[in-house]
Amino acid sequence: MTRQTIIPFGPQHPVLPEPIQLKLVLEDKKVVGAIPSIGYIHRGLEKLAQQKDYIQSIFLIERICGICSFLHSMAYCQGIEEMMNVEVPPRANNLRIIWAEMHRIHSHLLWMGLLADSFGFESLFMEIWRCRETVLDIMEETAGGRVMLGVCTVGGVRRDIPPELIKKVLATCDELQAHFDHFIPSILNDYSVKQRTVGVGVLTKEVALERGVVGPVARASGVVMDHRVAKYGAYANFDVEPQIEQDGDCYARSKVRVRELYQSLDLVRQSVATLPEGEFNIPVKGNPDGEVISRVEQPRGEVLYYLRGNGSKFLDRMRVRTPTFANLPGLLAMIPGCELSDVPVIILSIDPCISCTER
Amino acid sequence: MPPAYCLMPIMFTFVRTLFRNLSRKPATRTYPFTQREPFANFRGHLTIDPAVCIYCGICAKRCPANALVVAKSPKSWTLDPYKCILCSYCVEACPKKCMTMRPEHQRKDA
Ligand code: SF4
Ligand code: SF4
Numbered sequence: 001m002t003r004q005t006i007i008p009f010g011p012q013h014p015v016l017p018e019p020i021q022l023k024l025v026l027e028d029k030k031v032v033g034a035i036p037s038i039g040y041i042h043r044g045l046e047k048l049a050q051q052k053d054y055i056q057s058i059f060l061i062e063r064i065c066g067i068c069s070f071l072h073s074m075a076y077c078q079g080i081e082e083m084m085n086v087e088v089p090p091r092a093n094n095l096r097i098i099w100a101e102m103h104r105i106h107s108h109l110l111w112m113g114l115l116a117d118s119f120g121f122e123s124l125f126m127e128i129w130r131c132r133e134t135v136l137d138i139m140e141e142t143a144g145g146r147v148m149l150g151v152c153t154v155g156g157v158r159r160d161i162p163p164e165l166i167k168k169v170l171a172t173c174d175e176l177q178a179h180f181d182h183f184i185p186s187i188l189n190d191y192s193v194k195q196r197t198v199g200v201g202v203l204t205k206e207v208a209l210e211r212g213v214v215g216p217v218a219r220a221s222g223v224v225m226d227h228r229v230a231k232y233g234a235y236a237n238f239d240v241e242p243q244i245e246q247d248g249d250c251y252a253r254s255k256v257r258v259r260e261l262y263q264s265l266d267l268v269r270q271s272v273a274t275l276p277e278g279e280f281n282i283p284v285k286g287n288p289d290g291e292v293i294s295r296v297e298q299p300r301g302e303v304l305y306y307l308r309g310n311g312s313k314f315l316d317r318m319r320v321r322t323p324t325f326a327n328l329p330g331l332l333a334m335i336p337g338c339e340l341s342d343v344p345v346i347i348l349s350i351d352p353c354i355s356c357t358e359r
Numbered sequence: 360m361p362p363a364y365c366l367m368p369i370m371f372t373f374v375r376t377l378f379r380n381l382s383r384k385p386a387t388r389t390y391p392f393t394q395r396e397p398f399a400n401f402r403g404h405l406t407i408d409p410a411v412c413i414y415c416g417i418c419a420k421r422c423p424a425n426a427l428v429v430a431k432s433p434k435s436w437t438l439d440p441y442k443c444i445l446c447s448y449c450v451e452a453c454p455k456k457c458m459t460m461r462p463e464h465q466r467k468d469a
Contacts, residue, residue, distance in 0.1 A: 056423035059448065060423060142400070
């Protein structure tokens with residue numbers, strides 16, 4: 001029997017944007033197992049949210065994740081609105097979709113840049129992140145923050161997008177599309193990218209279902225799962241086709257995300273085109289009471305919020321199941337059998353967001 | 360390795376990209392010497408007009424980050440800029456509308 005060696009990967013590692021440790025069990029250069037250990041950045045946000053009133057919590061919850069922040073606040077607000085029977089004005093719903101899909105675009109671009117960086121394609125990384133600036137700029141202009149938008153609130157949104165900025169949003173969509181058309185072929189057709197991603201970290205459909213993975217990881221393994229088809233919020237007016245791939249390797253996961261970039265652009269455009277006139281915010285009276293589960297499709301998959309109110313302005317309990325938490329068991333199934341040098345690429349291919357996972 | 364004629368299109372892309380990059384301005388700015396105009400809606404830093412404030416303390420009660428401390432006597436309104444998360448919730452809550460969110464970052468010399 002070959003001698004087994006255990007080497008620690010992380011918590012500090014050049015490819016890891018956030019700390020997670022995997023103890024890799026090696027036989028020569030082959031990885032035969034991985035033991036995860038998380039808990040480096042636990043911040044106790046769920047407990048803290050119970051000590052803030054339900055409106056203050058929105059700003060806290062937005063900070064659960066530094067990438068898909070708006071979608072966290074959206075999931076939370078949807079839950080509270082359901083508990084309080086608040087009907088959100090249609091304009092607010094559409095505005096939420098605009099910001100949510102812009103968040104998806106910026107998140108996928110961030111991930112794509114990191115992936116390029118993980119296999120040493122520095123210039124592609126810079127090209128992609130330059131493109132990401134365009135999205136961040138338009139978010140800053142419309143919402144007032146680059147990533148922490150702080151615009152979602154119970155009963156609607158806190159800001160409107162005026163017509164002149166709507167025009168700018170559309171212009172940005174066109175600009176982004178031109179950027180995508182420029183660099184996406186070099187990602188998907190590039191010889192070196194394919195060498196590093198095709199057939200690497202395969203997750204079969206059976207294992208994906210068994211381990212309960214979500215989001216692009218599940219879709220790349222052929223599992224038709226996208227919570228946007230459940231038509232929450234303004235998604236009720238649009239048809240979202242889940243982007244499916246069958247191969248389940250890193251390349252398939254990249255393809256799914258690339259196609260979602262175009263899909264998100266489309267959704268922003270549709271949402272702008274059907275933007276109803278009217279108010280974007282309604283005043284909310286009373287306090288949440290009852291129990292609710294709210295789900296939203298984030299860039300990394302489906303996030304689940306469990307909220308329990310007691311009729312006071314403080315929540316009894318708030319619990320978050322983030323998509324990366326669901327994808328980690330899937331990651332552990334992808335790693336055995338790969339080479340040591342493939343581990344960074346595989347880890348990045350699930351687009352890990354450890355801060356969300358540990359909250 | 361693909362045969363040489365297959366590389367021709369790649370070469371063309373490469374040359375085109377090269378010339379485009381040579382003729383293009385850099386994507387970055389030499390911050391802090393060149394600064395972009397701030398967007399009008401940006402939440403940059405919080406200021407108060409003490410002449411209008413009635414020291415009611417509503418802003419301090421609403422602040423999710425406990426960044427504000429307001430006292431009635433002696434009259435004081437204190438912001439801890441390191442705690443403030445620039446959410447603008449206090450600005451909306453103030454009955455006198457005496458706070459403003461400025462679009463530029465607070466600078467040392469400002
Ligand atoms: S809410 Fe307005 S008026 Fe009241 S203390 Fe704060 S700044 Fe002053
Ligand atoms: S902007 Fe937000 S965090 Fe800052 S003082 Fe006002 S309420 Fe507090």
